[in-house]
Amino acid sequence: MFNEFLQADMLISIFASAVRMGTIVLFAALGELIVERSGVLNLSVEGMMLTGALAGFLVGYFSESLWLGVVSAALAGMLISVIFALLAIVFQVDQTVSSLTVNIFAAGLTFFIYRTVFPDVGSQGTPNLVPFSALKIPYLSQIPVLGELLFSHHAMAYIALFMVLIIWFYLYRTKSGLILRTIGENPRAVDMKGISITLYRVSAVLFGGLMAGLAGSVITLGSAGVFVADITAGRGWLAIAIVIFGDWKPGRILWAALFFGFIDALQMQVQALGIKLPFQLFLAMPYIMTVIAVFLGRRRAGAPIALGTPYVRE
Amino acid sequence: MTDNVVVTPRNEAPPILAVEHLTKTFGSLVANDQVSFSVKQGHVHCLLGENGAGKSTLAKCIYGASRPDAGRIYFKGREVAFSSPRDAIRMGIGMVHQHFVLADPMNAVENIIVGEESTGALLNLQAEKKKIQALCEQYGIVLDLDTPVAQLSVGQQQWVEILKALYVSVDLLLLDEPTAVLTPQEVQSLFSIIGKMVIDGISVILITHKLHEVMNISNEVTILRKGKVVDTVPTRGNTKASLARLLVGRDFDFNVHKEKIDFGPPALEIKGLTVLRDNGSLALQDVSLNVRQGEILGLAGVSGNGQAELFETLVGVRKAEKGKIRFAGVEILKESTHNPEAIASLGLASVPQDRLRQGLIEEFTVQENLILGLQDSPSYSRGVSLNWKAIKSFASQAIQQFEIKTTGPLQPVGQLSGGNLQKVILAREVSKPIKVMVASSPSRGLDIGATYYVYSRFLELLRNGAGILMISEDLDEIFNISDRIAVIYNGRIMGVFDVHEVDRETIGLYMAGLEEHEHS
Numbered sequence: 016m017f018n019e020f021l022q023a024d025m026l027i028s029i030f031a032s033a034v035r036m037g038t039i040v041l042f043a044a045l046g047e048l049i050v051e052r053s054g055v056l057n058l059s060v061e062g063m064m065l066t067g068a069l070a071g072f073l074v075g076y077f078s079e080s081l082w083l084g085v086v087s088a089a090l091a092g093m094l095i096s097v098i099f100a101l102l103a104i105v106f107q108v109d110q111t112v113s114s115l116t117v118n119i120f121a122a123g124l125t126f127f128i129y130r131t132v133f134p135d136v137g138s139q140g141t142p143n144l145v146p147f148s149a150l151k152i153p154y155l156s157q158i159p160v161l162g163e164l165l166f167s168h169h170a171m172a173y174i175a176l177f178m179v180l181i182i183w184f185y186l187y188r189t190k191s192g193l194i195l196r197t198i199g200e201n202p203r204a205v206d207m208k209g210i211s212i213t214l215y216r217v218s219a220v221l222f223g224g225l226m227a228g229l230a231g232s233v234i235t236l237g238s239a240g241v242f243v244a245d246i247t248a249g250r251g252w253l254a255i256a257i258v259i260f261g262d263w264k265p266g267r268i269l270w271a272a273l274f275f276g277f278i279d280a281l282q283m284q285v286q287a288l289g290i291k292l293p294f295q296l297f298l299a300m301p302y303i304m305t306v307i308a309v310f311l312g313r314r315r316a317g318a319p320i321a322l323g324t325p326y327v328r329e
Numbered sequence: 330m331t332d333n334v335v336v337t338p339r340n341e342a343p344p345i346l347a348v349e350h351l352t353k354t355f356g357s358l359v360a361n362d363q364v365s366f367s368v369k370q371g372h373v374h375c376l377l378g379e380n381g382a383g384k385s386t387l388a389k390c391i392y393g394a395s396r397p398d399a400g401r402i403y404f405k406g407r408e409v410a411f412s413s414p415r416d417a418i419r420m421g422i423g424m425v426h427q428h429f430v431l432a433d434p435m436n437a438v439e440n441i442i443v444g445e446e447s448t449g450a451l452l453n454l455q456a457e458k459k460k461i462q463a464l465c466e467q468y469g470i471v472l473d474l475d476t477p478v479a480q481l482s483v484g485q486q487q488w489v490e491i492l493k494a495l496y497v498s499v500d501l502l503l504l505d506e507p508t509a510v511l512t513p514q515e516v517q518s519l520f521s522i523i524g525k526m527v528i529d530g531i532s533v534i535l536i537t538h539k540l541h542e543v544m545n546i547s548n549e550v551t552i553l554r555k556g557k558v559v560d561t562v563p564t565r566g567n568t569k570a571s572l573a574r575l576l577v578g579r580d581f582d583f584n585v586h587k588e589k590i591d592f593g594p595p596a597l598e599i600k601g602l603t604v605l606r607d608n609g610s611l612a613l614q615d616v617s618l619n620v621r622q623g624e625i626l627g628l629a630g631v632s633g634n635g636q637a638e639l640f641e642t643l644v645g646v647r648k649a650e651k652g653k654i655r656f657a658g659v660e661i662l663k664e665s666t667h668n669p670e671a672i673a674s675l676g677l678a679s680v681p682q683d684r685l686r687q688g689l690i691e692e693f694t695v696q697e698n699l700i701l702g703l704q705d706s707p708s709y710s711r712g713v714s715l716n717w718k719a720i721k722s723f724a725s726q727a728i729q730q731f732e733i734k735t736t737g738p739l740q741p742v743g744q745l746s747g748g749n750l751q752k753v754i755l756a757r758e759v760s761k762p763i764k765v766m767v768a769s770s771p772s773r774g775l776d777i778g779a780t781y782y783v784y785s786r787f788l789e790l791l792r793n794g795a796g797i798l799m800i801s802e803d804l805d806e807i808f809n810i811s812d813r814i815a816v817i818y819n820g821r822i823m824g825v826f827d828v829h830e831v832d833r834e835t836i837g838l839y840m841a842g843l844e845e846h847e848h849s
Contacts, residue, residue: 188451189450189451190449192452193439197435197440197443197444200434200435201430201433203430204432204444205444207394207424207430208415208418208443208445209393209414209415210444317434320432
């Protein structure tokens with residue numbers, strides 16, 4: 016009896032933690048969704064996230080305001096996405112090459128800044144801050160099961176879920192959203208109406224940078240409380256896979272993000288229980304699932320037709 | 330021409346559009362040279378010219394998609410200088426492009442309203458759909474507004490393009506080669522829609538190279554040749570022959586004179602051929618055809634009905650599910666022979682639809698392209714290395730014989746014009762002994778001179794006992810040189826007819842798959 020209760024309790028805790036883990040990639044994936052729907056393949060989500068993670072941490076650490084950290088992370092992500100926008104859209108450098116450039120630059124830049132600000136890391140211990148605590152919604156969080164699952168998360172998680180609605184509304188219920196979707200399929204149709212493809216695509220990339228920055232801040236300010244090199248650990252790449260797995264649709268991307276969050280949470284829980292399997296296997300789980308997911312989603316029915324193609328007027 | 334839809338001309342109407350001395354150059358190419366013409370209010374005005382005469386460039390300048398280097402454009406009595414199509418749209422000019430500009434996964438409503446200015450930031454798809462339905466009723470357009478446009482027929486996609494223009498209420502509509510992909514019945518519907526537009530006071534500029542269309546629908550016609558206006562004449566009082574003279578610049582005989590050839594036994598036999606598309610759906614279902622020695626079998630059909638897959642299967646780059654193809658005494662669908670090299674060596678020559686993507690390598694020189702696929706033949710190679718001397722002499726000979734306009738064997742082929750590209754392919758394909766030629770849209774994009782040159786080479790092949798399977802969407806081409814016509818629809822052969830025993834309307838009905846309705 017007690018044993019069963021423990022299992023149910025554990026399951027709820029895994030699901031709750033799935034929501035928390037899913038939040039991180041959800042921000043980045045929603046941003047990437049907007050970018051890809053405009054026909055731009057931005058593979059530098061990882062670098063943009065990393066930049067956001069550092070900016071969020073530094074500002075949060077010194078100002079002692081987590082929210083100021085969040086805002087700075089968003090701005091930093093946007094700032095670095097300017098480089099990508101200039102390269103890939105304004106100068107029409109190959110989008111993959113532009114992405115690699117930004118990723119390499121961000122990895123070097125974040126580590127350099129971190130070590131410049133904290134030269135004594137290691138000997139003096141790792142600087143840390145107190146991350147966001149759970150925002151238990153009054154009454155609702157008291158509901159058994161659902162309370163812990165849905166109403167006991169830190170503020171960023173609620174914002175991420177709300178963003179799904181906003182993005183869906185933008186894409187399918189606004190004129191601007193229709194224009195953005197059309198640009199992803201056939202930019203010429205929009206160009207012929209005298210609307211600037213460049214303006215739309217640059218805006219989309221900047222928004223993607225902002226969202227990736229936010230995703231980065233969720234890592235440092237929402238759970239870790241510290242910054243280390245490569246703290247994003249491939250979650251930016253995961254976000255891109257989630258967009259594919261989610262067939263470029265906001266609703267399905269939410270489920271995909273939660274699914275990956277669940278895998279992430281499961282691997283931690285299984286490790287914590289001390290089940291005798293090599294821990295590396297669990298660490299590798301999200302990445303193995305990515306491979307499987309992309310295989311399953313390989314038909315790519317929802318992929319924008321003009322994805323990855325720079326627009327050149329005839 | 331029986332269905333003449335020209336509406337009562339109002340001769341005194343002032344010009345809605347006047348173009349004066351418009352010049353547009355691309356590098357050293359003068360696309361439009363001092364072009365002047367005017368369009369009367371409520372008239373249908375044709376711009377007639379061959380491929381490369383500068384019609385599309387002129388239309389783009391009027392529509393604001395391209396900026397003229399010199400000259401003036403007056404619209405509704407005022408001088409205008411559009412910096413983008415949006416300016417033109419605001420003033421009441423719409424354009425339907427030759428290649429549709431549609432977002433495939435979206436439906437007609439979304440495609441029509443995208444980017445249109447109206448108040449508010451939110452979409453109201455229901456209200457927009459009602460507005461578009463009203464337009465459809467007004468002009469007699471039958472169209473499914475909820476299906477993704479990719480699933481609509483080419484004709485229906487054309488209606489979407491026209492509705493895009495009508496939705497913003499145009500005063501002048503430019504149509505760039507709108508009939509190129511339509512069946513004869515669809516052309517009639519289009520002309521009746523144009524007739525209704527004219528009644529509503531809309532002026533129409535129709536860009537075309539087809540003389541019978543000019544005669545059928547227009548009030549005036551401006552003839553362009555090599556970027557210059559030859560003349561603007563009223564349609565009434567002119568004939569196809571008189572327009573042709575203006576078009577080509579000399580008397581031109583449009584009839585292909587075939588000598589009588591006795592057809593031999595089948596050179597190519599296709600039996601029960603079933604082929605899948607890349608996505609696994611059926612491209613060809615139980616197709617049976619045969620091409621006799623000395624004849625041209627024209628395969629008519631709207632593009633996307635399995636022609637591309639048939640071509641690919643014949644040349645050996647697509648697998649067949651079922652069926653037999655017998656050619657040169659060999660069953661070529663067998664594993665050992667169903668590859669491009671084996672099939673070509675048996676004597677099958679091919680002219681693909683997309684010359685630059687499938688037939689040639691743009692960056693390679695003329696001489697390299699002339700031996701593509703023949704590089705292993707002992708005539709052009711010595712062991713593992715190429716015999717450049719032999720290649721060059723072959724190339725020089727081919728250039729001379731086929732009158733290819735090039736700076737020489739070493740010019741990259743991408744710099745040649747469409748007609749000359751086609752000649753390079755032909756020169757290569759007929760340099761080997763051939764039994765069957767499979768040609769896809771052989772005159773697409775060629776001017777009249779080049780087209781008839783290609784036809785004359787085909788006739789020569791026939792005289793030498795080869796058979797030709799010609800796949801084409803262009804009924805003019807089909808009727809011009811075929812001996813028999815087969816119609817393909819939805820991967821099935823709808824019928825095979827002797828060219829003298831069938832008319833365009835019947836072929837058009839089969840192309841639309843409507844045969845059952847007609848006879849029931």
